[in-house]
Amino acid sequence: MTVPAASQLRVPPPTGGDVLNMALVVPLHGPAGIFGPSCESCAALATEEINAAGGVLGRELNLVPVDGGNPPAVVATEVDALIRAGSIEAVTGWHISAVREAVAPRIAGRVPYAYTALYEGGEHRPGVFLTGETPDLQLGPALDWFADRVGVRRWTIVGDDYVWPRRSARVARRYLRTIGGTVCDEMYVPLGTSEFSRVLHRVEASGCDAVLMLLIGDDAVAFNRAFSAQGLDRDVLRFSSLIDENVLLASGADNTRGLMTSAGFFEDLATASGLDFAATYSRRFGPDAPVLNSLGESCYEGVRLLTELMHRAGSADVLPMTSVAEGLSYETPRGTVELRDRHLRQRVFLATADGLSWDVIQQL
Structure with missing residues (x-):
């Protein structure tokens, strides 16, 4: 265009x-x-x-x-x-x-x-x-939940390469230190990335319990599809603070196992x-x-x-x-x-x- x-x-x-x-x-x-x-x-x-x-x-x-x-x-x-x-x-x-x-x-x-x-x-x-x-309402409490409820403290961060993912990752690293967590690996890709094979090899090698996805839109869709195709969804959870119903639909039902998010609103939020x-x-x-x-x-x-x-x-x-x-x-x-x-x-x-x-x- x-x-x-x-x-x-x-x-x-x-x-x-x-x-x-x-x-x-x-x-x-x-x-x-x-x-x-x-x-x-x-x-x-x-x-x-x-x-x-x-x-x-x-x-x-x-x-x-x-x-x-x-x-x-x-x-x-x-x-x-x-x-x-x-x-x-x-x-x-x-x-x-x-x-x-x-x-x-x-x-x-x-x-x-x-x-x-x-x-x-x-x-x-x-x-x-x-x-x-903001991270104090959305990211920090989610990381706390993962640590307390499912024992997840080892994270690998995958994000697009611009201000929101990098600054959010900085907040995540700081917060994980306070709860005894670890960042096993951290990597960033250009906006518009659709090929994640190298990234996924590093995710697998990192030994993490979960991936903090800081990817936007179509990039998140491509990552979800590749993540499941490589079989990582069997053992590694994914959490993203920016993922919506559009991304779920585009990713496909077979590629959303173990995927979580947090937000102030959901289509099916059961409040009046x-x-x-x-x-x-x-x-x-x-x-x-x-x-x-x-x-x-x-x-x-x-x-x-x-x-x-x-x-x-x-x-x-x-x-x-x-x-x-x-x-x-x-x-x-x-x-x-x-x-x-x-x-x-x-x-x-x-x-x-x-x-x-x-x-x-x-x-x-």
């Missing part, structure tokens, strides 16, 4: 009047493109609900799509162009941390930015609000708020809808968070929104959530793969 130069980007007319434009940055191609349709559908559902309830600040909310699957610098240039043209007043969406690392400095606090992906933690730039899970959201999603989009998952639902959260902040502040500007952010609490498909230090505090659940679906075991 040829990426257009910044001068070729199509910029909508300036926002204003009765419409508030919000950029939705989600991957539409590349290794993470598998998540794009779910993200778009959930964000659209949030927008429809908000508009049906009167919009935001008396204005109709409109989403402006931006392909977060492009190289980070290209995404940042497009978002910057939209802001400079006055075409958007806010940014949200699920995209990898490498994209956030490029986009956030270019936004530079000019408009509010709700980053919805689970991520490695540590983001505090002005005007950035974060709805995703989760079941209500799943039913609403199904009614709206029908049986052929993109898979409902935590990554897509996070985009619903991003749209909701920004509009809740705007309502509370009476403004779409960063400073008033930031001034009212601390302690903001409201109901979402994830239950009651609360904003602390511009991060959404939420429940996180552990799940194990059962063929092509997730069986939620417990809250972490």
